[in-house]
Amino acid sequence: MSGRQASGYVSSGVGATGAVSGGESGRAVRGEARWPSVAAVLVGILLTLARPKEMRLAPVWVLPGVEVVLLAVLIARDPGRIDKRSSLLRGVSIVVVALLVLDAMVATVRLIAVLIRGGSMTNSPEKLLAAGGVVWLSNLIVFALLYWELDAGGAANRAHRMPRYLDLAFTQQLSPEVARPGWRPGFGDYLYLAMTTSTAFSPTDVMPLALWAKMAMGLQSLISLAVVGLVVARAVNVFT
Template identity: 55%
Template sequence: MTGRTPEPTESPRPPEPVGEPRWPMAAAVVAAMALTVLLPDDLRLAPRWFIPTVEGLLLLALIAGDPGRIDRRSAALRSLSVALVAVLALSSVWSTVQLVDDILHAGKETSSATSLLQTGGTVWAGTVLAFSLLYFELDSGGPAARAHRVPSMPALAFPQHLEPRLSGADWRPRYLDYLYLGLTNATAFSPTDVMPLAPWAKIAMGVQSLVSLLILGLVVARAVNVLA
């Protein structure tokens, strides 16, 4: 009696990458560019057109290299993404420093309550966008890496990571999750529902909290002094 030849089994296919749409991240960059244009000349790192032009060119290169959904892993695209985040963060930090200097020395940009609130709000919103994009780009190797694998040890632990029953085992954070993180960290001055695990995440969230506290605290104090 001869045995049956076992049929060859097919090797399981790797799961398809789950890339998120590009447009939320692109919209955030465009909003940051608009905020830079709205800033007074004294608070910008470069001429009105320069920083938005650099950011726009980097964004266009990213869209051309990986349009639609973010799922293409490439060293060149990764370098462009990091460069874009670095420009945004540098511009935001520079504007914050200049705003603080203007408030402390009673500069013309903060001499009236209306100008103070407009300028302070613009700088503060720019920091929220810059840090949200920083978290978005650095967490677990960036959005393209997250599209191909669910991180086992994320740098930022969202509630869905801590309790998979809230979403599913294959859940990944999207840009709106990082925007929410940047907003809540800038208003509460501390982690809320997202816990930083990696050292860089703790440093970044700590720096953002201090920057936001500095901006809001000085703006409120100066506004009270102007209105008094």
């Protein structure tokens, strides 16, 4: 068995959905559009600006400034559609997502600490619900980006070839007959996955198969449950 086959990738060019990848069949590779993920990053940045200052990781300008510079590098090196496989671009993309994930985790921990200890913010149900909503939505966005970035080696890798052994199994991959030929998950699919995980607190129609995917979905469910439960309980207590 060759090293390529041993790595879990289909050597014949047929992906998990049964579709022939563009790079293997001689057809032009058509990656997914970049704008949905860029829009998600920009929303994530705006949400950091909307948080109370005690829930920020750094001064208000630091994270937006760094993220905008990194996004500019990604767009300049691979504009339009994501189809260029590059270790540099992959590294920059991972840093963009990692910074947003770290910032959201810090905000979540600080929100929970405020809810447990109490503070000026917890005396106003409007401010409390607004802060909780911002943190909850931030986590939804960053987990969508995390799934999108890590699944099957990232968007550029998915455009060229899907692995035989999936990290996240979508319905279209488990039942190829319901999908169009050559179907690949895009950012919207990962956003839907993050939304259902945050609201159902468990997998719905997308199954985590890789360990990292199971851990990420479990963590997102716990975070969502803790934020919603504690914020609502505290708000009700303030109202009464």
